[in-house]
Amino acid sequence: MLFQMSVLCLLCLAVFSQSRAQDQASFNRSNDLTGRCVYTFAVVSPQESSCPGNITKSETHEVLRRLTLLEGLVSRLIAGGASGTGSGGLKHSDEDLQEAYAQVTRERNQLKLDQERLNSQVQKLQSALAELSQETELLRQRPCEPTNTSGGTLHEITPLKGLVDHFENNSFQEMKAELKEVPAPHLIPEGNRSRSGCGELLSVGDPVLHRKANGITGKYGVWLQDPDPRGPYFTEKTVWRIDAVGKDVRQLFMYEDMDQFSKGFPMKVLVLPEPVESTGATVYQGSLYYQRRRSRTLLRYNLTSEGVASRRDLPHASYHGQHPYSWGGYTDIDLAVDEQGLWAIYSTAKAKGAIIISQLDPETLETRRSWETRIRKNSVGNAFMMCGRLYTVASYTTHNTTINYMFDTATNEGQAIAVPFKNKYHYNSMVDYNHAQRKLYAWDNFHMVTIFSTQRLTHTHTRVHTHTHLT
Known part of the structure; x- marks a missing residue:
């Protein structure tokens, strides 16, 4: 403010000096040497009695420049005063914005607390639902107690x-x-007891969650239990798992039982000698069967000796994205196990993408017999074997889809069916059947679930x- 008053005083002095100079100014008109009329305006200097020399144009320009600068300074001072007058309004506006921001922050924190509380309630409900589902499944599996006579005939x-x-x-x-x-029940010879009770698939239950993977490598993979374990260090309760995401998949996780699997505590991690291709692996009779990456080579890895027991190429089989399931994932060769042994589900260039089923020798991996179906492999989301029959799942993402096709290797005939099937988490990358548990094992978008199955049994x-x- 003091600076503004000083500038105004200087302006007043300049104007006063100019007015006094105008009182002593004189105006003359005369002809120059060429005869032109010349006007002369003279002002007496208050300081100098005589001019040391004539005034030059540069001095005139300097005076004009200074006056221009002075006018600009005055304009800025006036503008600054006006803005200073409105600073109170801006300050008041800032206070309003700060108060509104604080209120929004409080509401956001309250919403976060409400969200955490609701998430906790949802987790509790999901846990209770999983327990109820497991109890229901146990009740379904519990056999009835029929009255039995001394002759062994069932009657009521x-x-x-x-x-x-x-x-x-x-x-x-x-x-x-x-x-x-x-x-x-139809009596089965002693050597084929594992095939007793086989029949057509009637229905499947709702998925029961056992574990959710944590990292991105757990988006899809393989998890299962051996229906016919043969080893000193593992039983039918042992759980096996492979995370199939990655270029060099070699780790095989071993869990003591389902409880340790659910908690994520492996008892051992095996490193496979050659990398795994996709989610088509299976475990059977103490061995891991899988496809070597980027090839049609099948490997049998002995889980007891921890070494490759046998290997063989699957003749003419497509691989590495030539004829996969509809979800992709290089699922060209899918190995499966049921009551009748080891199977391969795949296609060839000659079959033009149609699914081929081959029964394999579990020891040598040699192909015993093959069947060609009329359904395209890339038109279905997944497939599994049950009682010598191929079943395909229509979609891998649709929540309420169906098991839409069945091919019976005993009759060499296929037919369309419609058994309801749920992809609860909308990205089902693996479906395998365990005939000892009568369950389907599935890997659905980070979630590892089991699905109870019901069959139409054969009787006399x-x-x-x-x-x-x-x-």
């Missing part, structure tokens, strides 16, 4: 009316027990008649 005796009254009488009476005709019928005498 109808209630005997008035039985108490007959016991109260002392006279001899003959009572007839009416027997219903009930199905008895026996009619039994007996008499019972009571005294």
Whole structure:
């Protein structure tokens, strides 16, 4: 403010000096040497009695420049004063913005607290739902306790009316027990007991979650249990897992049981001698069967000796993205196990993408017999074998999809079916069947789940008649 007052005083002095100079100014008009009229304006200097020389144009320009600078300075001072007058409004506006920001921050923190509380409730509900699903599955698997006679024939005796009254009488009476005709399981030779109870797939249950992978390498992979374990260090409870994301997949995780698997505590990690291709591996009779990366070579890795026991090329099989499932992932060769042994699900250039099923020798990996179906491999999301039948899943992403095709190797015939199937997490990259557990094992978008299956079993019928005498 003091600087502004000083500048105004200087301006006043300049104007006052100019007014006094105008009182002593003179105006003359005369002709120059060439005869032109010349106007002369003279002002008496208050300091100098005489000019040391004539005024030059540079001095005139200097005076004009200084006046211009002075005018600019005055303009800036006036503008600064105006802005200073509005600074109070700006300050008030800043205070309003700060208060509004603080209020928004408080609301955001409250929303975060509400979100955490809701997430905690959702996790508790999911945990309770998983426990209920497991209990339901256990109840489904629990067999009925039929009445068995000494002859080993299954039958059901109808209630005997008035039985108490007959016991109260002392006279001899003959009572007839009416027997219903009930199905008895078809007897299977001792060497083929693992195939007993085979039948067509009727339905599958809802997925039951056992574990969710943490990192990006767990988006898809392989996890399963050996339906027929043969080794000193593992049982049918042992869980095996391979994270299939990556260029050099070699790690095979071994878990003692399902509980340790759910907690993420492996008891051992095996390093495979050659990298794995995609999610088509399986475990059977103490060996890991898998496809070597970027080849049609199949390997049998002995889990006890931790070495390759056998290898063989799958004849003419497509590989590394030539004929995969619809989700891709280099799933050209899919190995599977069921009640009848080891299978390969794949295609060839000659088959033009149609699914081929080959039954393999578990020891040598030699192809025993092959069947060609009429369904394209890249038109389905996944496939598995059950009781010598191929089943395909229509979609790998649709939440409510179907098992849409079945091919029976016993009759060499295929047909369209519609068994409801759920991709609960919308990216199902692996479906395998475990005939010992009667379950499907699936890897659905980081989530490892099991799915209970129901089959139409094959039976024979026996009619039994007996008499019972009571005294």
